[in-house]
Amino acid sequence: VSKLRWFILAFGPIPLVAVSIALCDWLRSEPSGPPSANHVLSGNFLVVRPLVGRAMAGETPQPRSPVAAIDERLAGACRQVAEKLQSRLGAECHSIVRPPFVIAGDLGPEELDDWHQETVGPAARAMAARYFDHAPTEPITILLFSEKSSYDSYAEKLFGDRDVSIYGYYKPQLRTLVMNIATGGGTLVHELTHALADFDFPRLPDWFNEGLASLHEQCRFREDAAGPWIEGLENWRLPGLQKAIRSKRVRALESLVTEDDFRGTHEGLNYAQARYFCLYMQRQGVLEDFYRRFRDHQAADPHGAAAVRAVFPKLTWDELDGKYRDWVLTLKRP
Ligand SMILES: [Zn+2]
16 A cells, blocks of 8 residues: 555546646546547656666766766757747747756746646656666757647647547657647656667567556656656557457457557557556566566567566466456456
């Protein structure tokens, strides 16, 4: 049981709820229905340490450590990105610099800071504590737009992008997240996972890249003696997966992991299966171990199949698959 406070990021359908939750400090379960929106449900969070950077003020001058030099360089790079961005966004938008993040959009500076303090910062700290050994060394830009019309128009104005996802999307070449934040924070943390993982595990295969990112579409943050945690919760992807399991339409886990067809015709079901396999590993207490084993041995284990076997040493693929499916069928949407 957590002694500390929780954030919940939820994925659900109601834009009105999505808008209201950005105001923070309360918890709520995910609305039911089709996933037309997602939202952040937040409480207080104890902020203990920055992902990058240390306060240097008041310290006696000493030779700069490599870490401090990297931090200074990154902070300078973030300020440059923010300046350029601000001139392209125009006067109706604001930007704030919170290395490694530059956060901007048609929200006020306080609202941008709220998204940093309540969602981006806690998620980044928890992922750094749980998985990542390599912190970002380049700025990550997060564009937050308050409604679909401004989101659509800036996506086109800044990048020439049209017909984009209603929630938001990530431009990996530019390390830039573009979000319709009226739909909530679930997609923000999904895309943030991609942006941060890129510095630690750049060649993640699709099944695990999307499984881990979608695990965070609905999640909670907590903090204890072992540091900050980010934990997935049941979400809207569950009923479709349960239905597919019941009607025996779901593929073998080994096939999901080892075959390079995640983006094929069953992409939606692949997302659900991968997400809930990550949740299964998390609830079995092996997800962090899996991540590190996989990352550290990817040259010899490109899909992570050997790492899966290593964290479930007593089970064959068939036995693991059976346990996983039985477990999925026990889950309930909150
Ligand atoms: Zn993704």
